[in-house]
Amino acid sequence: MQTAKESRSDTVERKKQKRPIVDCDIHHFTGLNLIKPYMPREYRELVETYGTAMPGSMHFNGGVGGRMVDSFPPEGGPAGSSLAYMQKHLLDPYNIKYGILTGESLGVQATINFDYAAAYCSAVNEYTYEHWLANDKRLKGSVLIPKQDPTSAAKEIDRIGSRPEFVQVLVHNGAMLPYGNRYYYPIYEACVRHNLPLTIHVGGEGAGMNSAATGAGHVTHYIESRAARPQVMMAHLASFIFEGVFERFPTLKVVLQEAGVFWIVPYLWRLDQDWKSLRVQTPWVRKKPSEYFRDHVRVTTQPIEATPNREVFDQMMEHIYAKDTMMFCSDYPHWDFDSPQLALPRLDDELADRVFYQNAAELYGFPSIGSAREEESE
Template identity: 55%
Template sequence: MKYIDCDVHHNVPDIEAIFPYLPRKYKEQVEIFGIGIPMQISSLNGGVNGRRADSYPSNGKLPGTNLPLMASQHLDPFNIEYGILTGEFQWATVTPDTYYSAALCSALNDYTIEHWLEKDARLRGSIYVPIHDPVAAVKEIERLGSHPLMVQVLAPAGTKMPYGQKFYHPIYEACERHNLPFTIHVGSEGHGINPSPTGVGYPSYYVEFRALRQQVYMAHMASFVFEGVFELFPKLKVVFLEAGVFWIAPYLWHLDQDWRGLRYQTPWVQKKPSEYFQTNMYVGSQPVEEVPNPNLFMPMMESVYARDRMLFASDYPHWDYDSPKLAFPKMDKELAENIFYNNAADLYGLPKNEVKGA
């Protein structure tokens, strides 16, 4: 079995690493005043600062900063054919200075290309954009959208408004033009300029943040559907990463039911929400929920259309890393091949898997 891992977190060893890619103005600003990015209020996490204890390189830098270590721990032993880098850079999008945010995103993208994508042929990159400035975001997509190693546009789940609103439509037009998925990764909820991470304020503990990620994704998913994004941009593909999987099933049932009763309010929504999910949305597998009754696993997988819409994601090197060998119970051959390889190959335009496994 070969694998495409759709959520591999690389990082920069320190802010100075991106200085060669930053305009002089911002380099000097960081040197004199510091990075100037609002940090998250609650950073308590699992593992060691949220990472696997064994993922820290010997030089003392952060996990995800050492390509040989990543290769030896994850890419090589698990036969990862392609790893989609998603970074640790959501912080670049939470400053009110959109010019600074755009400069940071460009610098981080260029750093990723030179120090990661050009060093290992298995890796593919994500274009970070200043999501709160669509003009600047489109400019960055136009700059890198044709780069053969950049395969998606990446944005944090935490943002100023739901992603279906027309404020973001120029970004989706650019994504469609370059055939790039728009991928949302958990992060930045309640940080910097973003509103509270929940509808009732700030939780006290990380376990609450983690348990409530789904409500942020629920807001974005409903917004995409009812604002008519997929009618305006029918080729747009949206990926939801790192907020679990099985919550999607009852949520789609709920959306379908309410759409039938209230469709007069949004007559431009031509299909059931669950149908848009099946044509325009994907979900990353990590962290897939452990069902209390093994007999429930396959019905839940069918209810979230996993055969066609699920992408394998390991979340390396985070503490709740999912090994491709251990994340799932035994599945039928077609389902396993689709989740572990074929769905991502179709989404990202990567070569089809010629090696068949069980």
């Protein structure tokens, strides 16, 4: 993959590329001072006096505060805080037809104060709606929920899930329990009611009330934390399948975001093999795990693993069913941002259309890529 400096050196001046793109992970800034006006008075007063009272980060990050050096608006302010600069820096030059905002507030899902978490999530959602989604129709929102309290989470999904500007429900990878546990069923019931996929974004592993980042406990360095993310996602994926979530909620879709990609291939092989030997223990699992994955799960590209050669890359793409399951995301404006022009080797046109646009369009209900191209040619 490219470095932050290489990825953005001439983007603003680059001619707009032709292929329309759905970018499934754009982090707009949702800091406390911005969302505070949307919080109830009692919490506004508390945070003004004591701060956010959120679990802090345990590790150093990369880039400049975890962001690309050139992603900070020239007028000042945090990276991802200026819609105008994001339009100039990302949306326009890369022909982002739709961009899904994921914010910077997932840490709230690790706090033990459930009522505060619910108020905080509602404030983030309202701020996002008013200041971002209402001002650029290309942008779509994620419903941030207090997932540690599924009843409150379902209420928040019901409150705004019918707004067409919101296209998914967003949770951290870090959690108290694997996501297939019945504890979370109220969330999935609400997702199904509003036809919203559930996206699991990396982060929060080992923070606050969440379980440790690895089965062996906590880790020391950020690079260890990044390396451990797939194992947490593995636990969630197996839990969804073997707890029977996809049988109970046959229309539910789940997105695995920013935990890598190709580790899934041998993991599905293992799940299929173990299921054949142990299926008597979970008779409600009627299909091979790999079939549930293909039908119900989508995975985003960032950060995709660099393979030893193109032959291995093509094999991995085939075995992860990329034509059906893979969706592009840039992770803008984080330090490990992936440019649509540099993130993947050259793909044939059919596969590129699926990965960069059509798979996401089908999941989120956007116009087909043919319609998007026709609209641009008018």
